[in-house]
Amino acid sequence: MEAVENVRIVDESEDAEAEHTVTDEDSESVDLAEVISPTFGFTEKTWRTDLCLVVEGTKLYVAKVILSLASPVFDALFQSDFKEKSSDELELPGKKLRDVLEFLRCIYPNKCAQINRDNARAILPILEEYQVLQLKPRCEVVILETVTEETSTDELLQLLKEACLYDLKALRARCIFLISSRPCDALDESYCKSFPSASALNEIFVDVNTSMKRKLAELEEDTKENELFKQYITSEIRSRTDFKCDPKKHWEQKTVVLTDLGFDNYCENEGIELNMWGVPLKVKTSELGYSGSSPFGTMALNVDVKNVGPNKITCDVNMHSILVNRQPNGNNLVKFQEGVIKKDRQTVSFEIERISIMKDFDNGFLVNKKFGIIAQLFMSKPNLESPQ
Template structure:
């Protein structure tokens, strides 16, 4: 992290602890963890569950009250006149089983799963969709820990896209700072692949460091053209 940047990272110990709670056929979709076993699984119904989530054909048994406490979207869904209020089964089309499992493990009590570098970017879209905003700062912290001078420009641009999409201000500032110091030819090439937001792009090219580098890059191109013509 560069000195003088307005980015604060809180150091926290990570420990993704997950048990394989899916069948052997689906085991590849479950992240492996340490020896701690969660006290709640999702593959079997019990007196604690009153809703079945269907994801990629797999049934996950959950409790509406826990989903409601974690997510205002689920809360509104179960209290409104939507069919989900009285239904005991809810299909989640377009969702991946692995992603939903990670999401559930992170919002559910007693699963011993923490947000870490492996699952932060996986669950961010679901946190945003279901408005579980209290977990987004933790995601931002662990993602920031993966960003450094060694991070490729392409990866920085992808992270910048996600930072803009999910309103992660510290990550956005960090990515813009690092991208602004990259060679302009590399930035132009990679930008075409990743398309960060227009406002973020403006911040990059208006950054004083980027202005200096771009001026030098343009000068080099002019010199090359001049030499070719002589």
């Protein structure tokens, strides 16, 4: 590498305010004042120094004993039969001045510079090359603190490469975990820029495959649940003959399946919208307040007339409901109830069961704190009443 031009170092003994600037071939400016302590600036040869490191054309004066204590590589170098043993000058080609200064500040006892997010990744290659292993865990902890869900995929892949290169296991695992959760198209674009090691790439594929299998299994469970409800509809509703609607009236019938219901927000949920006799309805669960025979804390299924404007309808609404028991040999809770939608009340509620009973896990109505209801609605042909 060519020597760096425009190097100006002011003697500390002059006690003058001056800038120490080194400009490399990429025009990157390094302010030595930012990285050199007045107690030992590495820029002067003193009785405490016996080696000169040449980095980007700049001479840094250090003590062999400190380098040897920090690095087994330097220790072996200074004890070998090579010229470095007796030489008082050692060039470090390919190194950046700022990075070497940060490295020296971290290993010198009279400096004890803190490893932070600004210098951790810069000194890692030097720590690895010279086997200063005691500082690598500190670098890994600092870098891990910067890795979050908001870290870009490109940055995660670059960090993953460094984690594999420098054997940072915790950082490697964190990057793989976050990368595996990213969309496939984002990964495809990033792989071209920063391709991870084969072993890391295999772990990512395994994690993505495992995640896909888990999602497919959840989907299959949902499908099984829906199939189970269909079986209940067939076996419980269509085969029953112990209820009858007034044959003198015209009836329209529809079946509603409500799954994954919970007890939050007073048991209310979005429900299901449907249309009977041209009338828009919404069927949803809610919690009944105390009213005569309906004790407080009772689950109900409401049928509400929606969006009919000022016009009001009257009709009969009967419901055959099933609170589904999720245990293989459990008994469903089956009810047939009659109700009326009146001019002054365009809704009707049907009791299902006490919430305390439904929440009791031993009764078998809950799976993952959720329950399901199947309802067969019978609605007589409504009479439309216009406002007076």
